[in-house]
Amino acid sequence: MATQTVKGKERYKSGVIPYKQMGYWDPDYAPKDTDIITLFRITPQPGVDPDEAAAAVAGESSTATWTVVWTDRLTACDLYRAKAFRVDPVPNTGAGTKTEPQYFAYIAYDIDLFEPGSIANLTASIIGNVFGFKAVKALRLEDMRIPVAYLKTFQGPATGIVVERERLDKFGRPLLGATTKPKLGLSGRNYGRVVYEALKGGLDFVKDDENINSQPFMHWRDRFLYCIDAVNRASAATGEVKGHYLNVTAGTMEDMYERADFAKALGSVIVMIDLVIGYTAIQSMAKWARKNDMILHLHRAGNSTYSRQKNHGMNFRVICKWMRMAGVDHIHAGTVVGKLEGDPLMIKGFYDTLRESRTPQSLENGLFFDQDWASLNKVMPVASGGIHAGQMHQLIHYLGEDVILQFGGGTIGHPMGIQAGATANRVALEAMILARNEGRDYFKEGPQILEAAAKTCTPLKAALETWKDISFNYESTDTADFVPTATPSA
Amino acid sequence: MMTNPGNRLTQGQFSFLPDLTDTQITAQIKYALSRGMAISVEYTDDPHPRNTYWEMFGMPMFDLRDPAGILMEINNCRKSFPNHYIRVMAFDSTQGWETPRMSFIVNRPKKEPGFGLVRQEVEGRRIQYTIHSYATDKPESDRY
Numbered sequence: 001m002a003t004q005t006v007k008g009k010e011r012y013k014s015g016v017i018p019y020k021q022m023g024y025w026d027p028d029y030a031p032k033d034t035d036i037i038t039l040f041r042i043t044p045q046p047g048v049d050p051d052e053a054a055a056a057v058a059g060e061s062s063t064a065t066w067t068v069v070w071t072d073r074l075t076a077c078d079l080y081r082a083k084a085f086r087v088d089p090v091p092n093t094g095a096g097t098k099t100e101p102q103y104f105a106y107i108a109y110d111i112d113l114f115e116p117g118s119i120a121n122l123t124a125s126i127i128g129n130v131f132g133f134k135a136v137k138a139l140r141l142e143d144m145r146i147p148v149a150y151l152k153t154f155q156g157p158a159t160g161i162v163v164e165r166e167r168l169d170k171f172g173r174p175l176l177g178a179t180t181k182p183k184l185g186l187s188g189r190n191y192g193r194v195v196y197e198a199l200k201g202g203l204d205f206v207k208d209d210e211n212i213n214s215q216p217f218m219h220w221r222d223r224f225l226y227c228i229d230a231v232n233r234a235s236a237a238t239g240e241v242k243g244h245y246l247n248v249t250a251g252t253m254e255d256m257y258e259r260a261d262f263a264k265a266l267g268s269v270i271v272m273i274d275l276v277i278g279y280t281a282i283q284s285m286a287k288w289a290r291k292n293d294m295i296l297h298l299h300r301a302g303n304s305t306y307s308r309q310k311n312h313g314m315n316f317r318v319i320c321k322w323m324r325m326a327g328v329d330h331i332h333a334g335t336v337v338g339k340l341e342g343d344p345l346m347i348k349g350f351y352d353t354l355r356e357s358r359t360p361q362s363l364e365n366g367l368f369f370d371q372d373w374a375s376l377n378k379v380m381p382v383a384s385g386g387i388h389a390g391q392m393h394q395l396i397h398y399l400g401e402d403v404i405l406q407f408g409g410g411t412i413g414h415p416m417g418i419q420a421g422a423t424a425n426r427v428a429l430e431a432m433i434l435a436r437n438e439g440r441d442y443f444k445e446g447p448q449i450l451e452a453a454a455k456t457c458t459p460l461k462a463a464l465e466t467w468k469d470i471s472f473n474y475e476s477t478d479t480a481d482f483v484p485t486a487t488p489s490a
Numbered sequence: 491m492m493t494n495p496g497n498r499l500t501q502g503q504f505s506f507l508p509d510l511t512d513t514q515i516t517a518q519i520k521y522a523l524s525r526g527m528a529i530s531v532e533y534t535d536d537p538h539p540r541n542t543y544w545e546m547f548g549m550p551m552f553d554l555r556d557p558a559g560i561l562m563e564i565n566n567c568r569k570s571f572p573n574h575y576i577r578v579m580a581f582d583s584t585q586g587w588e589t590p591r592m593s594f595i596v597n598r599p600k601k602e603p604g605f606g607l608v609r610q611e612v613e614g615r616r617i618q619y620t621i622h623s624y625a626t627d628k629p630e631s632d633r634y
Contacts, residue, residue: 162589169539172503172580172592200494202506225615232619236607237492239499241539267619357586378586423495426506434504434514437521456508459495 016067019055023078024064029085031108037145038126039368040105041090043138043311053136054084054105060130062113082109091481102311104142104368116153119279119326127314141314144321145369152374154325158289158296160377161355161402164329167269167295168204168241173433174401175204176425177245179384179408183209188218192226194418198411199234199242201422206230207406208247210274210301220250220259228266245272245297245330253281257288264292272297272330275319279326286327297382298328308477315478317346317366320353323379330380336398338386343476344398354379355402363482380404388467389428389460393446396432405429415466420459427457492604499537499602502577502594512561515578515596519557522580522592528552529560530581531567533574533597535633538605538623550581564596573599573634599625599634 005011006021019025031037038061044053056064062082063072086106094101115121131139165171180186180194195206206227214220227244235242248259248271256273263271271294273285282298289296306313316333323331333350334342349365355378359371383399384406395405407425414421431453435442442449454461491497496506504510510518522529530550534541547567554560567576576597579590603624610618625633 162587166589169501169542169593171590172594202495202500221615225617228619229617232607232621235539236605236621237494239492239537239539239605240501266616375586419495423506426500430504430506434507434518438514438517439521453507457506 012068012070012073014068014070018052019059019064020049020052022055022059022064022068023081024058024062024084025051025055026083026085029083029108031085032110034111034147034149035108035145036111036114036122036147036150037369038107038109038141039143040107041138041140041142041311042087042103042105042136043100044103045135045137048135050087050089050101050103050105051084054087054103054107056133056135057105057130057139058082058084058107060133061107061125061128062109079110080113082107082113100137111147111150114150116150117155117283119283119322123279123322131312138312140310140312141318143315143366143368144318145371146321146325148372148374151325151372151376154376155283155286155290155327156324156376157329157379158286158294158327158377159329161329161380162378164295164380167293168243170204170241172401173429174396174399175380175404176202176422176429177205177207177382177384177404177406178203178411178422179207179209179406180212181209181408181412183212184215185217188222188226191218191223192230194412195227195244196230196233197418198422199231199244200237201411201419202238202426203242203411203422204240205243205245205270205404205406207245207297208272210247210249210299212247213249221262224259224262224266224268228268231268241269243269243295245270247272247274247299248285249274249277253284256281256285260285260288260292260294264294268294270295270297272299273328274299274301276302279322282323282326282328289329290327295329296327297330298323298332300332310478315366317349317353320350320379321371324354324373324376328379329377330382330404332384333381335383335385335387335395337391337394338383338472343479345480346476346478347398351381351399351403354381355400364480366480378402382406384408386470386472388470389424389463390447390450390467390470392425392428392432392450393442396429396436397443401433410463410467413466414459415462416459421463424457424459424463427453427460428463492602497602498598499575499595499604501537501539503592504594510594510596512565515564516557516561518578518592518594519560523555523557523560525580525582525591526584527580527582527591529554530579531564531576532579533567533571533576535574535599535630536623536626537575538621538626540621541623544575544577547576550579568597571597575599601634 088104090102093099246263307316334347382404388410411421528550531547532544534544580592582591606622608620
């Protein structure tokens with residue numbers, strides 16, 4: 001098969017020519033600083049040449065259709081064509097392995113293909129038609145390099161880690177949260193009880209769950225009123241700023257604005273939305289949050305439908321990038337040790353993407369590109385799902401201090417009650433941060449540090465006893481394709 | 491008296507632990523200095539959760555890199571204000587942060603009166619809340 005790009009009159013003759021020859025494959029292309037670069041994992045249909053599959057993905061995610069059109073010639077079509085410029089076989093796939101051959105395809109897009117400040121427009125191209133394209137058996141968006149010029153068209157996080165901490169007056173330690181449980185069925189009055197107990201006991205935040213909106217058992221205004229009473233009571237009882245993520249997710253933007261405005265009128269420091277409301281709604285709420293001095297929490301409801309399987313969908317790190325651009329302040333990004341999917345190396349990649357000013361390429365963490373974040377605020381990652389006080393040393397080791405640790409069951413399920421559960425978590429946290437700062441090998445000595453702290457804290461002692469054997473050791477499905485290899489010394 | 495666990499104001503990094511000893515405070519100072527931060531000592535008799543600006547016991551010690559010297563400043567502050575809240579803060583001037591990165595309490599009044607919650611009932615079921623610091627019922631510098 002000819003591989004040269006067809007040029008001139010021949011290129012625009014009616015009919016079908018391979019994408020590769022239409023100009024969507026250019027191994028000599030040197031991406032510009034202003035290009036958006038994507039990395040796709042492609043599983044071509046049997047018999048489809050990987051370069052052609054990559055060119056097809058480039059074509060279908062930019063200007064191409066299945067056949068030649070003469071109207072291309074009315075445009076600066078060479079510029080607007082996305083260009084697949086590099087295709088590498090994925091390590092440990094293909095012949096001799098259990099996995100069919102996969103390829104990493106690097107594709108560059110000119111910045112003028114995209115509307116400034118619109119995640120919806122960006123994604124309509126990048127993950128629009130192309131995922132259903134027949135020539136590829138499976139397709140996964142692994143990573144993107146977003147140029148500084150394009151990042152500067154986005155607001156970014158409404159508040160950011162720095163301002164959030166300044167507003168809350170909480171520095172130098174992870175924040176503590178919990179999700180109210182049971183997540184469905186409590187009346188407003190009973191629900192607020194959980195919030196009050198947890199905050200008074202020592203948590204910074206309590207959280208609505210993703211599917212708490214306005215149901216027959218508790219309409220949203222009742223929840224908001226009782227929760228804010230609980231927040232203020234707890235704040236007075238402790239002298240600390242406290243918060244409850246009021247979930248404003250609703251069926252329409254108008255309803256969401258109404259709920260968010262009510263949360264503001266009540267004096268809430270934070271509101272929350274779900275990922276399922278969609279990219280445009282998220283960006284709208286981020287603008288609202290910036291305008292109204294509100295921290296914006298995002299629950300990643302729905303992401304695992306497309307982010308978990310390795311061969312198809314999109315990697316969560318791309319969601320992290322889009323959400324930092326869209327402007328949320330918090331996003332759930334994995335716990336490493338909890339009940340939900342999470343390989344430590346991959347999660348480091350997510351956390352770095354959310355929190356760093358610049359993330360260098362790091363294949364072992366799944367970061368394929370150098371990424372300068374162009375002074376966009378930092379997003380606070382949230383670790384939630386099956387974590388407890390006994391894992392504090394591991395949590396701080398893997399996740400650092402700029403994170404929200406959410407112990408739902410680990411607070412509310414405490415044998416001595418919710419306040420005691422909260423106190424156990426807070427004491428464990430402070431003891432571990434103290435030890436870390438003292439230079440102790442807290443990761444190794446974690447259990448001893450917790451035992452020592454439990455001597456003066458009965459709730460912590462009870463928590464360690466209750467959950468001592470609980471761990472979730474399952475193999476992750478989303479893992480690195482590259483492992484760091486030790487260089488043999490001479 | 492405050493009724494929360496510990497019966498004390500829980501602002502800062504270590505309020506749920508037993509009061510830090512001078513050795514423990516020194517270790518935290520060393521940690522801050524090793525990360526290039528500047529330490530500041532601040533005190534107040536109004537610990538309202540939204541009282542951001544406690545009084546500075548001198549400027550942040552940008553040029554003092556000796557933990558013993560900093561501990562001396564902390565102890566001078568304690569001597570001058572034995573019955574105030576005193577906190578140690580560490581400022582990070584790195585681009586992208588430029589904010590306090592540590593804050594912990596090293597001195598408290600013997601009795602912590604805490605806060606009341608004032609509820610003003612407004613329209614509908616709404617309530618407007620004010621957190622009232624009992625200490626501020628007395629004039630400044632006459633509170634503890």
